[in-house]
Amino acid sequence: MSQEVIRVEDLTLRYEERQKPVLSRLTFSIEEGENMLILGPSGSGKSSLTHCLNGLYPRELDGAMNGEVLVQGQRTDSYPAGEMAQNVGVVFQDPETQFCMITVEDEVAFGLENLNTPHASMVEKVDQALRQVGMEAYKTADISSLSGGQKQKVALACILAMEPEVLILDEPTANLDPVARKEFIQLLKRLKEELSFTLLVIEHKLEGWLDLLERVLIINEKGELAYDGPLHDHLKTYARDIHEMGIQLPYATRTALEQGWTPPYPLHIGDIPPVALPENRPVLSAGKALLEAEAVHWKSILRNINVTFHEGEWMAIVGENGSGKSSFSRILAGIQPPSKGSVAMHGRALKKWKESEMRKEVGYVFQNPEHQFITDTVYDEVAFSLQHAGMKEAEWTRIVEETLKFCRLDGLEDQHPFLLSQGQKRRLSVATMIVENQNMLFLDEPTFGQDEKSTSDLMSLLKEKHENGTTIVMITHDMELVDKYATRVLVMNEGELSFDGQPKELWARPDLGDHHLELPPREQWKRAVLKREEPAYVSS
Amino acid sequence: MFLHDVNPTVKALTIIGAVFLLAFVFDPVTPLLYIVWTVFVTFVFGTFKKRYYVYYFIPFTLFAFGMFWTTVVFSDTSTVTADSVSFLGMEFPTEDIWTAAALGLRVLAFATLSLLFLFTTNMVHFILSLIQQLKLPPKIAYGVLAGYRFLPMLKTEFQQIRAAHRIRGVNRPDSWKEKLLQYQRFAIPLLAGAIRKAERTAIAMESKGFTGAKTRTFYRPMKVQRKDWLFPVMMFGMLGITIAFSVYFGYFSWYDGQL
16 A cells, blocks of 8 residues: 555645635645646645645744644654755746756755755765756756756756655746647656656646646635546546636647537547547738848847738747747847848838837837836826827827727726736736737737636737737747747747748648747647548558 | 865955055055066966956056046145156156055055956855855855846846837936936836745745755865965965065055055
8 A cells, every 4th residue: 555645634824914715624645656736726825735735834934824734644844944855845837046056066966965965975966866857968057058948857856856755846837838848747757757756746737747647636716625536537527617727728628628529528639539620721911011121130149031021910930949039029129220131111221210100110018028017007007108109188098998998907907017917917018019009019928927818818819909900920939829820930040030931831841840849739630630540541 | 277276265365364464555566566476376377268357457457547646636735845757747746656656556456366366266166165164154155146146137137127118118218317217117127026036046945955054065065275275375475575575675665644
């Protein structure tokens, strides 16, 4: 019989500043070697639960924690400070902020130093942990020089080095691009085969995790335990409930829901019955030339880019991190002048435009919406540029109210922008950029780090805007978005434009993987179906 | 190279000691000779991009010259002796030039010593050495290290905020008042981000078992070895020789309320 590693009994957690408890009367236990998923809507206290399990609470808690949390049969608050790290290790969501040292090896050693590991075995353990995650080649590298995916691997190595029995991953891939995300999950699968540890994963996106995780714990928005049992069976039947919590289901399950099929729902692309799926073939509406880039160079980052954007297009710019996507879009939007070459809008060079005129034509939504906020209320934020354009008050109040409604921010007028939820912040930053009815809107990774609900809210908003004639240019890593919305896609590779054409032409190319790109799930499914049909076809 | 291997605490204390002693010297010749010596040591026993050294050195030179010039021009003329020299087409009392040069060169001597430390020391090693040799509490030391990591992140964030505000149509500020308002606008997202980052880092550190306790082992043990003492012996020895030289040729003077 396997042994119980964690036991939670009647756990209720309250924060001082809030009336309602974050977690309410949770009872469950976890056995050695289990692979468990923790699901719940945003704000359901999943991360707070992590803090309870690794002993950070009640020590660092401003509030009250009732009930018992036992790790290895011992109450977490009876462990001496710091010793819990040997039992429960956590990898957090944000790759930027979980390190305190400069180089990879120092960071991995940091945890071991805290545990008073003798020097000789520490050196060995650092090497071993880096080998386990496949980062031994970066041992002496600066952490800041690594990509997001590599940083998360290092974060994992830091925890593995301390050899805890329980490994908690708190949305470990939320800030990674799809390819890095896939790699990270693969790595965990391999580690699970090589080492013995209990795995707890908190996630918003289920794609890729299903092969690894067997049991699921669902916490509802009141912080109560809603379900505890096998993951696959539950998902096959209750996928809709999970979807409504804001969890992103795997493509196959999502499609089944969209198509209105009945349970049991398929979980993998291969399980989708071979029926015709709706083709996403965006209408091609090549209007007039709007923005033309000619022989654009920038520092050593961009080299000789020529491209023309037309009215009514929905462009996607894709490519590996560091391939120059953001730099290019900033030059196109006139935020940064190119070092060589020129960009012209409506046939007139950007440098001849007055800044204020240009801003009426082009909007740009930055990756972090907070960076763009300049006033103290949601209302003022949207009204800002109109007030400065010297418009009549009656007119701009009407526009502001319309825009707020359009972006579903009505009712939040007096809130401080920083106090909004992630999705609301993103929609507010879009609102500020469309309020002057700009012709062209740039978005830098608009769905990055957002949950399912805010992603779909945002995309439907953009779709409506596009249908009303706005040209949209989005930088993204998400091939599903490209497949679903883009009419044209640009692939950047080491500062050069390596592809320019329709999405379906891109999917047909054999060298996708070289550009750190993957096929969108719809294409994967199509190919899976073709493969299945092929032998039958030959035999007939 | 040799300078990079010297224990950072020993190096820092040597530099501080040399600066302290030089502060009592009030003639131009001793610091001048010592500057030559320090620069010589830095370039021969250190490896770094020489170009950057020059960049860092320029502001100190300007500051030193400013010090020299203001001392000459605004000196107390009542104590003027008969001797005078001609400089830039103007007549100045020799004694004033002498005092001014002593002040200017002293600034430069401090600068070259600091640059020696800066260009040959790994900041992380320095902090680790402070914990291990001078018993700096880990709570403070690792906090400083985490903050040191944040600096470049804050810089990129600042640039992003500036670009993001520009696109909102916040025009370039014309007056002081507007400029102040603009920095206030920058400060809010920057601070909000920094506080959130700091909190997350603190939680991550604690989750890795960091308690701030003084008993901990070290992945990079910083030890003071016998060869580390060569550096202070060399630096103080040369300071002694320089002073002896100045005394022998009659240039030397202690600080004795000359200003």
